[in-house]
Amino acid sequence: MTGWIGLAWLVPLLGPVLYFGLGINRIQRKGVSLGLREAWDHRSAPEMSLEDEMLVSELSSRFPTFVGMARLGEQVTGNPIVPGNAVVPLVNGDEAYPQMLAAATPASVAEIAARSLPVKLRDSAARLLSPYL
Numbered sequence: 001m002t003g004w005i006g007l008a009w010l011v012p013l014l015g016p017v018l019y020f021g022l023g024i025n026r027i028q029r030k031g032v033s034l035g036l037r038e039a040w041d042h043r044s045a046p047e048m049s050l051e052d053e054m055l056v057s058e059l060s061s062r063f064p065t066f067v068g069m070a071r072l073g074e075q076v077t078g079n080p081i082v083p084g085n086a087v088v089p090l091v092n093g094d095e096a097y098p099q100m101l102a103a104a105t106p107a108s109v110a111e112i113a114a115r116s117l118p119v120k121l122r123d124s125a126a127r128l129l130s131p132y133l
Contacts (some may be wrong), residue, residue: 052082 007028074080090096 070081087100090099
């Protein structure tokens, strides 16, 4: 009886440790299956001018937490942050949702609907979306 209680207490603690040690990296496996390894290895950052390098060092000293976020973004996407890119942080859904709707073109919405809906519902969805296309 005591063994089962001990096991019940240890599983929540050992489960995450075992998963991180032995779990499957699904993102990496999906990337390898899509043949993205070569594209990832051959990426190259555009050359930066001296002005841009000075700007990066100034921003790094003024906003030290930004360095970690930039490094994370580069590791996840494979693309470094370079001058000329614009990032607008959207704090909550009230700010983000209208921006997402404006960015979604009607063609992309129709394509998503066509791929995600069951065959029986696609005709109905096409009729509903036709005024917006």
